[in-house]
Structures are given as C-alpha cells and as structure tokens.
Amino acid sequence: MASGVKPRVKVPKKAAAGEAITIKTLISHKMESGQRKDKEGNLIPRSIINRFTCEFNGESVIDVEIHPAVSTNPYFQFDATVPEAGEFKFTWYDDDGSVYDETKKVAVG
C-alpha cells in the first residue's frame, strides 16, 4: 500500500459555454518503478499509478495508461471544452487496487 497518496486538481470555477479551460492535476505518489533494488539487493516491488481518467458529466475526456517510467508525483495538464455546466470527475488507479478520486464542479456563465 502506497502511503501519503493525495490527489490535487485545479479547475476554474466558471467558464463560458464552449470555452476550452486548462485543467491541472497532480497526485503525490512515490511511483516505485519495480526496477530498483534495496540495500540487500532485493527488487523493490513495483507500485505505481497505472491509469488516470477524467470524465465530464459521465463522458470521457481523457484516459491515460501510465507505465513505470513516469516519475514521482505524476502531473497532468490538459485543456477541455466545457459545453454546459457540470462536474469533472478525476480517477487514479493504483497497482495495489486502490482508487483515488476527486470531483470539481464548473459553472457556466
């Protein structure tokens, strides 16, 4: 179980209809690659976030497959068009089965 995992998301509270807004996400996670060895020479087991998704009102915005080369505290920034008021849902999937999520409402006007 990875410790100290905490998702963070930055989404503007308001947008014009049809406007492309910039979304920033960060999850603190050590992203252990599975390639490193400890002092005794044993492999440290892989423990990473392997998938990240963002949905808007149930519709997929972005779906990312993450591999071990991605470093500590993965950060994603992307633009999304907001057609109407609604809610962004962000989900991170951990190797150990844990799922972390975060939601942000966007108003239109």
Place this chain on the structure above:
Amino acid sequence: MKFKAMSTIAALAITVPMWAMADPDDDVLVLNGETEMVTKTAAPAHLSDAMDEVMSGWHFRSDETQTMQADDFDNPGMVFVENAMAAWETPEGSEGKSCASCHGAPEDMAGVKPTYPKWNDGAETVYTLQMAMNDCRTKRMGAEAWGYDKGPAIEMVALMSSVSRGMPMNVAIDGPAQATWELGKELYYTRTGQLDLSCANCHEDNYGNMIRADHLSQGQVNGFPAYRLKNAKLNGVHSRFKGCVRDTRAETYKPGSAEFIALELYVSSRANGLSVEGPSVRN
C-alpha cells in the same frame, strides 16, 4: 588544417549564444498572480564594495522553471509544504504537544523565516531555524530532535518559508551575532579544495557565466529550501553548501556545523532585501 579552422568557427558559433543565454533575465516573478516578489534590489550596505545589485537565483533559470515557481499548484515544493502542515498539527513527544499548541496557525509565523539565522539569548549562540525547531521539540515537546536538513525538518522550514513569501530577507549582522557573521564572511572568501575556489570566485566574480553546462547564480539563499528538478526533493541551505564545497574537491563541513551556521548567516545577509521565495524551484 582546413578541418581545424572549420571546427573553430563552429565552436564559436555555438558558444557565443551560450554566453548570452547565461545572463540573468529581467522577468518579473508574480506569485499566484497576486504577490509581486522582489527578485532584484540594491545590494545591502556591507556588500557595496563587491556588487551593486543582488539578484535571486530565479533570474538565472529557464522560463519553464520560472513559471513552475510562480504558481503554488505547479510548484512541486508545495507538496512537501503540505506534509509539514499535517506535521504542524500532530502532537509528538512526552508532553503531548504539537507546533500548533503554542504557535497557532502556520500563517501566524509569517515574518519569522526572514530573520533567521539569528542570535538566541538563552543559548548564547546563533540559531538557524532548524536549531530553534529542535529546541522546541526537545525542550517543550519532549520529542526527538530532527536530523539536520533531513526530510521532516526541511519540510517544516519550507512551511515556515512559504508563509513568509514576499517578505524581505532581514537578518541582523550587528550586536552579538557579529562575531559569527565575521566568521561566515571569512569562510565565504576562503579558497578550499584541490580546485582552490572560494564561494566568491564563482558567485561574486562569475555569476552570469556558465559553469560547465549550468548557469552560475549569485548563490543567494532567499529561495531555500529549494526544490531541485535534478533530485525531485527539497534541499536545505547546508546541504547546498556541502555540495558546493565538495565540488571544489575539499573535505566538507557537516550540515548543522558551526562553520555552516556562520556561513548561512553571512550568505543570508547578502540577500537582505530580496523576497523570501522558498520553496523555490531550481535545476
């Protein structure tokens, strides 16, 4: 022969723009779109015969790195500050106290970081912020002292620094701290190691030039603790000193040693007037 002449021309063509790139820029650092930071200002009086203007290391970094520091969400150092916020509230040690029990909110400590290192009357010596914290931990909380520049300590320094961002560095160099400051100044100008370099050889005589593939800054400490992209963690002032002294190929002093405390006081006094930036983002 012809080949040699051509390669000289090629080398010139490559190096000329590199020199230009190494100069500090004139960008303005505005934190979170609100706080305008002082990153260039007139040198403090004691430096007047050495330089006219002091500049934050922020000016020597690429635009991308500069932008990361301008927004708390983009600044990877703030992840560590959040860890310290949790530690601030967590009672530790035999007395069952946390930092918050006596000091209130971290924001109440704004203005503390810019004055350190400073003279401590009780201990009759110059204290760095980490020493003051460990004093609290061992004497008031009954907890174990943190290792110098180690994870929890450096995160707490980053929290203290983050609430003071935008305030000018203001360490006292007169009064009882003067002897320590003089020692720090002596260390700053003393050449060490096989390369026979003092701090001043790089950071006073050659800032703005390249040292191999990197820019030499003025070596100001107003941005510490610094999140370095090369090691993806917060770095303390003393650890940075150690790295620099090591790079002169000398045996280094230890983080937390009397020499580094004196050097921190002296180097901090060179930044008097610059805004506190920590946690900053550097290469």
